[in-house]
Amino acid sequence: MGIPLEKPRVVLETQEIGKEFNGVWVLQNIDFELAAGEIHTLVGENGAGKSTFIKLLSGVHAPSHGRITMEGRPVAFSGVRDSETAGVRTVHQEVNLVPFFNVYQNIFVGAEERTRFAGVGFVNDREMKKKAARVLEQLGVDVPVTTPAYELDASLERIVQIAKVLVHSPKVLILDEPTTSLSEEKRKTLLQIIKGLKTTGMGIIFITHNIEEVMEISDRVTVFRDGAKIGTVERADATPAKIVAMMLGHESFTIYKRGDCSSCLDVDLELKGVWTDTLKDLSLELHRGEILGIAGVVGAGKSEIAKAVFGLDRIRQGHITLFDRKYEPSPETAVSRGIALVPEERQAQGLIPNFSIMKNITLTYLDRFARGGMLDTGREIEAAEKYIDLLSIKTSGYAQPVKYLSGGNQQKVVLSRWLNGDFRVGLFDEPTKGIDVKAKEDIYALVDQLARNGKSILFLSSYLPELLTICDRILVVHGGRIVGEFDPKSENARESIMHAMLGGKVAQ
Amino acid sequence: MNSAHILTRVRLDKNFLRKYGTVLGAVLIFAVFSVTANNFFTAGNLFLLLRQMSMLTIIALGFTFVMAAGGFDMSIGNATGLVSILFAIVLIATHNFMAALLAGLIAGAVVGAVNGLLVAGIGLPDFIGTFAVGSILYGVKMLITKGNPIFFDKNVSPLFLFVGQGYVGPVPFPVILMFLFVALTIVTLLKTTLGRRVYAIGGNFTAALYAGISIKRYRFITFLISGLSVSIAAIIMTSRLGSAQPLAGEDFLLDAISVVFLSTTMFGEGEPTASGTFVGALIISMLNNGLTMLNVAYYFQYITKGLVVIFAVVLSVVLGQRLRIKF
Numbered sequence A: 001m002g003i004p005l006e007k008p009r010v011v012l013e014t015q016e017i018g019k020e021f022n023g024v025w026v027l028q029n030i031d032f033e034l035a036a037g038e039i040h041t042l043v044g045e046n047g048a049g050k051s052t053f054i055k056l057l058s059g060v061h062a063p064s065h066g067r068i069t070m071e072g073r074p075v076a077f078s079g080v081r082d083s084e085t086a087g088v089r090t091v092h093q094e095v096n097l098v099p100f101f102n103v104y105q106n107i108f109v110g111a112e113e114r115t116r117f118a119g120v121g122f123v124n125d126r127e128m129k130k131k132a133a134r135v136l137e138q139l140g141v142d143v144p145v146t147t148p149a150y151e152l153d154a155s156l157e158r159i160v161q162i163a164k165v166l167v168h169s170p171k172v173l174i175l176d177e178p179t180t181s182l183s184e185e186k187r188k189t190l191l192q193i194i195k196g197l198k199t200t201g202m203g204i205i206f207i208t209h210n211i212e213e214v215m216e217i218s219d220r221v222t223v224f225r226d227g228a229k230i231g232t233v234e235r236a237d238a239t240p241a242k243i244v245a246m247m248l249g250h251e252s253f254t255i256y257k258r259g260d261c262s263s264c265l266d267v268d269l270e271l272k273g274v275w276t277d278t279l280k281d282l283s284l285e286l287h288r289g290e291i292l293g294i295a296g297v298v299g300a301g302k303s304e305i306a307k308a309v310f311g312l313d314r315i316r317q318g319h320i321t322l323f324d325r326k327y328e329p330s331p332e333t334a335v336s337r338g339i340a341l342v343p344e345e346r347q348a349q350g351l352i353p354n355f356s357i358m359k360n361i362t363l364t365y366l367d368r369f370a371r372g373g374m375l376d377t378g379r380e381i382e383a384a385e386k387y388i389d390l391l392s393i394k395t396s397g398y399a400q401p402v403k404y405l406s407g408g409n410q411q412k413v414v415l416s417r418w419l420n421g422d423f424r425v426g427l428f429d430e431p432t433k434g435i436d437v438k439a440k441e442d443i444y445a446l447v448d449q450l451a452r453n454g455k456s457i458l459f460l461s462s463y464l465p466e467l468l469t470i471c472d473r474i475l476v477v478h479g480g481r482i483v484g485e486f487d488p489k490s491e492n493a494r495e496s497i498m499h500a501m502l503g504g505k506v507a508q
Numbered sequence B: 001m002n003s004a005h006i007l008t009r010v011r012l013d014k015n016f017l018r019k020y021g022t023v024l025g026a027v028l029i030f031a032v033f034s035v036t037a038n039n040f041f042t043a044g045n046l047f048l049l050l051r052q053m054s055m056l057t058i059i060a061l062g063f064t065f066v067m068a069a070g071g072f073d074m075s076i077g078n079a080t081g082l083v084s085i086l087f088a089i090v091l092i093a094t095h096n097f098m099a100a101l102l103a104g105l106i107a108g109a110v111v112g113a114v115n116g117l118l119v120a121g122i123g124l125p126d127f128i129g130t131f132a133v134g135s136i137l138y139g140v141k142m143l144i145t146k147g148n149p150i151f152f153d154k155n156v157s158p159l160f161l162f163v164g165q166g167y168v169g170p171v172p173f174p175v176i177l178m179f180l181f182v183a184l185t186i187v188t189l190l191k192t193t194l195g196r197r198v199y200a201i202g203g204n205f206t207a208a209l210y211a212g213i214s215i216k217r218y219r220f221i222t223f224l225i226s227g228l229s230v231s232i233a234a235i236i237m238t239s240r241l242g243s244a245q246p247l248a249g250e251d252f253l254l255d256a257i258s259v260v261f262l263s264t265t266m267f268g269e270g271e272p273t274a275s276g277t278f279v280g281a282l283i284i285s286m287l288n289n290g291l292t293m294l295n296v297a298y299y300f301q302y303i304t305k306g307l308v309v310i311f312a313v314v315l316s317v318v319l320g321q322r323l324r325i326k327f
Helices: A050-057 A080-086 A103-107 A125-138 A154-166 A184-200 A211-217 A240-248 A302-310 A331-336 A346-350 A357-362 A377-390 A407-419 A437-452 A464-470 A493-501 B002-036 B043-068 B076-094 B097-122 B126-145 B158-165 B173-191 B193-203 B205-210 B215-241 B251-264 B274-293 B298-318
Strands: A010-021 A024-035 A039-043 A065-070 A073-075 A088-091 A114-117 A120-123 A172-176 A203-207 A220-225 A228-234 A267-275 A282-287 A291-295 A317-322 A325-327 A339-342 A425-429 A456-461 A473-478 A481-486
Touching: A010 A050, A024 A039, A024 A050, A024 A065, A024 A203, A024 A228, A039 A050, A039 A184, A039 A211, A050 A172, A050 A203, A073 A080, A080 A088, A088 A154, A103 A125, A103 A154, A125 A154, A154 A172, A154 A184, A184 A203, A184 A211, A211 A240, A220 A240, A228 A240, A240 A493, A267 A302, A267 A456, A282 A291, A282 A302, A282 A456, A282 A481, A291 A302, A291 A437, A291 A464, A291 A493, A302 A331, A302 A339, A302 A425, A302 A456, A331 A339, A339 A407, A346 A407, A346 B205, A357 A377, A357 A407, A377 A407, A407 A437, A425 A437, A437 A456, A437 A464, A456 A464, A464 A493, A473 A493, A481 A493, B002 B274, B002 B298, B043 B076, B043 B173, B043 B193, B043 B215, B043 B251, B043 B274, B076 B097, B076 B126, B076 B215, B076 B251, B097 B126, B097 B158, B097 B215, B158 B173, B158 B215, B173 B193, B173 B215, B173 B274, B193 B205, B193 B215, B205 B215, B251 B274, B251 B298, B274 B298
Parallel strands: A039 A203, A039 A220, A088 A172, A172 A203, A291 A456, A291 A473, A339 A425, A425 A456
Antiparallel strands: A010 A024, A010 A065, A065 A073, A114 A120, A220 A228, A267 A282, A267 A317, A317 A325, A473 A481
């Protein structure tokens, strides 16, 4: 109050930076400032532009517009190496340790300390051990530097990854969702360690999907949405409600005219106290003719629900009932008992890229297109042409390899595969990910129609607007648990669901 | 407009070469030997060539199933020798061709099943699992024979002699058997649910799993087919040699690998096909036959075969083919 605070030194600043790919601006006009000794948090939904922004700062991409300055001097990075030389270091979400290297070897991998003897360079293990121990001490962890990486738990893996960049004394440290997959307790500890790093005077950019973390760790919060910066708020002015509101914006969505599902009484699929490596005591009921939304951010355990039901992840405890009968999941049993899976990764999990549209469509229920093991190509072609027509798949013909189709058309091929059979429970995991608006609407209409025909659909998505559009009920999953159930038509459904997806407490 | 036209033509030619380059290579090799080797292009030698290649073709066709499912089988060389030995022992003991045939088929099926169990079932990497099985088979061969060949009276069974040396009209029986196998493999790979699922697994393992296909069952079947093909080839070989040699058939491993690699370079998509395997076997067998006729030392034959495989694979990749050979 009246006492002039000394303005902290700015280590990194961006002015109007933006990035375009093939004429599409994925990021525009970002003004951003990072002070020394500050933790500046970035939040935003998937696809909001956070990752692109980070890629510009770390030299993965060059900005198409605007400029970046470090400590007042303009910089232009032509690669990650450039940004690292300038003092920007990133700890990525993926663990990138060599399992059979020990801690200090991992910390110095690619940047080994050397000593020269008789004109030949040798690695200087003693020096590396000393430096590694020092940096680990600074992080406040007590782990021998000779521990092999495969013996580290998830939180120590993170810490070693952080140590790996700290030995280079960065000016700017970027942490991309460092706390995902950590237990509550370990998460708290890691946050404390990160807070402790502020005293070294480096600027820290922290990315998270967890609203409690935002509140706990930030000095400032910047919100991204649709490739633009919505605003920056100081910690003192930030509330969870305010940040969620900034993330969501004010767009209005058309609610799909779904009939009331009050008649959806029969339980087709029931999970009771299911535990897998990711899921924790998860229970849910899916009713006949219902579209049940599962909302969750990346890594929340959304896809793992589908994988558990389809028999792709091992169930450690709990059980699943299907049409009032016991069900032991395996992909084959799942198919024969009427379960369909549209996987999240279309390319990696959904399609045989070299196969034609026809071969991809008939793959699952192939026996229905064969007699005594011999394929009836005529019937296969008939089916393929039927679905090309029915779902308006844009193609030169049923014989075209699916790898040449656009994302939306590829997804329609995956959906057609299941429409061949009379599946009764559909597990649709991010079925509209990365496809254009028209194709999205086609898929919503199809899913709606399927439910009207008495199929029950588990619709898993991280994209809130679509969940609100077509679901009868929405469950939010976070940290492998169901944390709340919502009626999409209720007031403030959007805000409450987003709040819950980000790990906020749910008032029930 | 003119240049665009030329570009299209060049691309079309490139596409044509990528698909049929290896077939053109086979024609070229045939032409070169016909000109350079005196007796190459004679009816007698061509029948000899076909008869020589029948065993390799049959083994390579079985191997084609394994590789179409994205797998690999390193045991085929030693398996051929072992089947031959077991077949001979039963034939000598019983003087009954059918009993010996059954023993040979069972031996091959057991080898295939063990490979399938280790690789498809337990999940050992193909290369390691089948390599280890091959090593064990080598040891078993030596254990049984002490390294000595097993000789027997060629007239022990007329049926036995017919398998490797008989004729139907002017055509050697093994050649008929080979074309039967080629036809059967073409139909199985292209026209049955088994073939479709095998290619799906090879095309995208994860997507096949997510489509509800039993990866274990179908990969197991491919190893079983490989084992049975080895049995048939081993019995033909034994009949042709009139004896069982512990080291006989070892060359089939390297040759069959070359054949199926050549097969993947044909017809476009980097997957082995039955007809591609036939052309591949023709190439390798022509080299074996033609280079011998030209009195080229056997070590140069190996060098030539290696170079031909490298050339075909590199050329197909340069022409834009995705290489789908993994271990």
